[in-house]
Amino acid sequence: MSQPVMVAGTIPVPALEPDSRWTYLDNVRRNTGPYTSEEFDTSDEAVSTMDRLKVLGAGGLGCELLKDLALSGFKDIHVIDMDTIDVSNLNRQFLFRHSDVGKSKAEVAARFVEKRVKGVSITPHNCKIQDKDEDFYMQFNIVICGLDSIEARRWMNSTLINLADPENPESYKPLIDGGTEDCQIAGLSTQLGFKGQSRVVFPTITSCLECQLDMHAPRQAVPLCTLATIPRQPEHCIEWAHIIAWEQEQPFPKLDNDDPEHITWLYKKALARAEEFKISGVTYSLTQGVVKNIIPAIASTNAIIAASCCNEAFKIATQTNPSLGFEENYMMYSGNDSIYTYTFKHEKKDDCPVCGQLARDLEVDPNFTLQEFIESLAERAEAQLKKPSIRAESHTLYMQSPVSLEEMTRPNLKKKIGELVGNGDEIAITDPSLGTVNFKYKLKFFKEYRAAV
């Protein structure tokens, strides 16, 4: 069976029929090819399921990703981004115009793409990802992240993994993560700007972002004493102004990275220091870059990674081709030295604190004291705890060490479980005898808690 082929250079003038935009996409979806999965279905009904899929795009890859998703046939797209448009975004974030400066990125991008791609619905959420709860994330079929911090990534990762419920097929949300900050593979140099990665996580099934945390290169830090005594590079002078001079002189109550007056102060300080040490190269924009930790983003690298994330979303949604995921789950891209990509399987870690040990249900009598509860834990075969320390998310129940914390939490031993935690709360147990393994339990009260009179 021959498959229609798209040939470069023969992009036809769009016909005026409303659906002509999707001609080639439809061809891909309606024809079985050599790589289509066994479950690939070319029926109208199957093809139209894509119209109902709800996908979420979060953070940085922004403009590129939204445009790609809309042009790949996704119809119900949500975008979440807390940023507002800055004048410095306009050189590469092509959905924004000068008149949009100061407005919400999510909202402006959503309106722009909706206007250009008829039939697509884009719902903007102008907030932090952490502002949304589990019910919000439960509504999506696929989540695509271009988050710029490890903290935000960890949060999204653990949230989606905790959604996974073996009783509910809908609760397994594929997580597609793209990043263009530096990723480190042992032995490769760490130049910035031309590198990126895309990866797919199937919650609790494949290696998660927490399992892969060691793939991130830590931010390159210069020893404080170098900054204080023997600066060698313009960056050292700027970091000195930023970390040391600012705190000594406190020219303004609090450093605001976006206030030109503050940056100018740092720039002048750094420049004077650079002259003292005969170092050249301190400029205003370098100062801004170092202080705001701007990793020089190359627009095309961003576009490549966003496109790769979108393609994985498309393949997961349509089954036209094998996607990243079950076998190979990590694609690294480097344009530093010519061009290089490598795709591999990052193994799931059994002792991963997020996906290694999901919280198990533990039936407890809330009228037990914490002491009785700890003793009952010691009898459980899988735990075999000798010196357990127990915490809930915002509450320390009992710590065996250090001494001060033991003393402060000892009174809890006499308190009843129901007094310390709520029904359904999660607790984490660590014990030196467990090594790197931890236990998490979700407490289920099987009796009613009777508060002491």
Add this chain to the structure above:
Amino acid sequence: MLKIWNMKQKQQSDANADAAAGNKKKKVTAAQLRVQKDLSELELPRTMKTIFKDPDDVLNFELTIEPDEGMYKGGQFHFTFEISQEFPHQAPKVLCKEKIYHPNIDLQGKVCLNILREDWKPVLNIQAVIVGLQFLFLEPNASDPLNKEAAEDLRSNREGFKRNVRQSMGGGIVRNEAFDKVFKTRD
């Protein structure tokens, strides 16, 4: 749409794993869990103790060091530990609360310790940082100075440096700079 649930079912029947979930409430974060583990494995010598203002917040605490040997013997030094949600990918932030005369600690309390900055690795733990701090009081290091004057004194005139340390610890003035009194009060 790829049916990843089917894969999960397959994996489950293969491994016969048991996992449970549901609509969960507040969960312990990975950073908190790691700090909990680090703290519960902490082994502090007699010269150090931790102070938790709020036992429910294990990400922020204070460490007291009372060196029982070396040039800083008899002093009591307080350090604040501030741990972010990026821990252990990011090192704890550590500051000395007192203004002290020390080649590796500046007048604002910033500490030059390699594992707190350029050599931090996620395999290191809170114990390693504490041991590092203890070491700074036993062996102040003149080759990585943060307080240049103090380092110069240590290099050029070790006896003079020792006298300066005692002077500063008593709340005295060294090189026109007044320092905090850090001698442990008898109790």
